Amino acid sequence: xxxxxxxxxxxxxxxxxxxxxxxxxxxxxxxxxxxxxxxxxxxxxxxxxxxxxxxxxxxxxxxxxxxxxxxxxxxxxxxxxxxxxxxxxxxxxxxxxxxxxxxxxxxxxxxxxxxxxxxxxxxxxxxxxxxxxxxxxxxxxxxxxxxxxxxxxxxxxxxxxxxxxxxxxxxxxxxxxxxxxxxxxxx
Amino acid sequence: xxxxxxxxxxxxxxxxxxxxxxxxxxxxxxxxxxxxxxxxxxxxxxxxxxxxxxxxxxxxxxxxxxxxxxxxxxxxxxxxxxxxxxxxxxxxxxxxxxxxxxxxxxxxxxxxxxxxxxxxxxxxxxxxxxxxxxxxxxxxxxxxxxxxxxxxxxxxxxxxxxxxxxxxxxxxxxxxxxxxxxxxxxxxxxxxxxxxxxxxxxxxxxxxxxxxxxxxxxxxxxxxxxxxxxxxxxxxxxxxxxxxxxxxxxxxxxxxxxxxxxxxxxxxxxxxxxxxxxxxxxxxxxxx
Numbered sequence: 001x002x003x004x005x006x007x008x009x010x011x012x013x014x015x016x017x018x019x020x021x022x023x024x025x026x027x028x029x030x031x032x033x034x035x036x037x038x039x040x041x042x043x044x045x046x047x048x049x050x051x052x053x054x055x056x057x058x059x060x061x062x063x064x065x066x067x068x069x070x071x072x073x074x075x076x077x078x079x080x081x082x083x084x085x086x087x088x089x090x091x092x093x094x095x096x097x098x099x100x101x102x103x104x105x106x107x108x109x110x111x112x113x114x115x116x117x118x119x120x121x122x123x124x125x126x127x128x129x130x131x132x133x134x135x136x137x138x139x140x141x142x143x144x145x146x147x148x149x150x151x152x153x154x155x156x157x158x159x160x161x162x163x164x165x166x167x168x169x170x171x172x173x174x175x176x177x178x179x180x181x182x183x184x185x186x187x
Numbered sequence: 188x189x190x191x192x193x194x195x196x197x198x199x200x201x202x203x204x205x206x207x208x209x210x211x212x213x214x215x216x217x218x219x220x221x222x223x224x225x226x227x228x229x230x231x232x233x234x235x236x237x238x239x240x241x242x243x244x245x246x247x248x249x250x251x252x253x254x255x256x257x258x259x260x261x262x263x264x265x266x267x268x269x270x271x272x273x274x275x276x277x278x279x280x281x282x283x284x285x286x287x288x289x290x291x292x293x294x295x296x297x298x299x300x301x302x303x304x305x306x307x308x309x310x311x312x313x314x315x316x317x318x319x320x321x322x323x324x325x326x327x328x329x330x331x332x333x334x335x336x337x338x339x340x341x342x343x344x345x346x347x348x349x350x351x352x353x354x355x356x357x358x359x360x361x362x363x364x365x366x367x368x369x370x371x372x373x374x375x376x377x378x379x380x381x382x383x384x385x386x387x388x389x390x391x392x393x394x395x396x397x398x399x400x401x402x403x404x405x406x407x408x409x410x411x412x413x414x415x416x417x418x419x420x421x422x423x424x425x426x427x428x429x430x431x432x433x434x435x436x437x438x439x440x441x442x443x444x445x446x447x448x449x450x451x452x453x454x455x456x457x458x459x460x461x462x463x464x465x466x467x468x469x470x471x472x473x474x475x
Contacts (some may be wrong), residue, residue, distance in 0.1 A: 097321040099318075100266055104242040105242050108243050108244045110216065128350060129352050138352055149244075151235075151237070157237065157271045159282075166351070168315070181267040182323055183241065185284045
């Protein structure tokens with residue numbers, strides 16, 4: 001839907017006529033561009049999911065499709081919430097310790113005036129432990145990230161890194177939630 | 188000479204720039220959560236120090252040449268921390284990992300909460316090991332699982348955790364009743380209660396006697412194969428097959444037995460079943 005919006009607005013870029021019309025069109029384009037930019041930045045990252053080393057329970061096909069979808073959406077949420085200091089966004093895909101820690105991050109960002117931006121270049125996600133009752137899933141994620149830290153508008157630090165994360169997901173009503181997210185030196 | 192000078196300047200700049208940019212802070216590779224950390228600095232003058240962690244960010248003014256002290260409360264969450272020092276026109280940075288401290292809590296998932304007796308591998312226990320700051324303890328730890336029912340010896344087994352998780356499958360006991368399912372590690376205990384209920388009926392037995400209204404059929408006390416009384420409300424089906432056709436009555440067990448009055452006048456064969464379990468058959472003659 002976001003892409004369609006942007007393609008549609010590009011087609012509107014047909015300057016001509018009076019200066020007023022041109023200004024209106026430019027203002028409209030600027031507005032649409034502003035609306036589009038965050039959505040582009042917030043696209044869900046690519047997630048490659050591997051279940052070949054899972055145990056003790058095997059993963060059902062539907063779950064195998066939902067896990068990478070929800071993992072990607074969780075990372076998308078994380079990036080937006082940290083960049084915009086929006087703890088209210090976290091509840092959809094994070095719960096428990098993961099939500100508490102991310103909320104604490106946002107609280108200290110607000111306190112210090114620092115801000116973190118995650119530019120997500122994709123994830124190699126592997127299911128590691130799937131509990132026999134299907135109630136908990138431990139994952140190993142190798143994430144390709146660019147992490148930028150701003151002090152106000154000043155870029156303090158930028159890092160393109162490959163990080164290892166351990167994640168714990170549990171099922172919610174219609175999706176899976178991240179309950180734990182920790183970066184680790186190695187698997 | 189005029190032409191050479193800019194080239195020399197450029198060369199010097201190119202040589203020094205990478206060394207400035209590449210300056211790294213002296214940091215340990217890993218520290219335990221809640222530890223104190225000291226970072227040495229060099230040079231002189233004021234600088235700004237940044238610490239960016241998984242649940243904590245800090246910014247403070249420091250003096251170059253003096254040590255930077257990271258308080259234990261600043262590194263409670265496990266994960267990757269980035270330290271940045273900016274001052275005197277240069278920037279130094281580095282990263283380190285905080286790993287979980289010693290185990291302090293268990294997140295124990297027990298499933299199911301209610302289970303029939305004598306179920307092989309029917310009780311599932313999953314324990315995640317955390318330190319006092321809710322960091323997953325990844326190094327192997329021995330978690331003791333214990334399933335104890337009343338008037339029966341407890342069943343216990345130890346499992347080494349892998350990547351923070353230990354799990355087990357256990358058999359439910361032969362005797363119905365509440366069982367305590369415990370996960371324990373170094374004095375930390377988490378208890379869940381598993382309700383063990385009678386399994387499916389076993390050896391259904393009925394007797395039938397004719398009365399004025401028809402035939403009264405009644406089961407003997409219904410028990411599972413371990414001898415536990417089957418729960419009240421379990422449905423028992425009586426089927427009568429005679430010249431008048433087939434008639435079926437479903438009745439719940441009440442106080443260990445199920446009974447029904449079948450309005451049959453002629454001779455009939457009456458059978459009983461509950462779930463997938465069949466009982467005996469009795470034949471009754473026609474009413475005189």
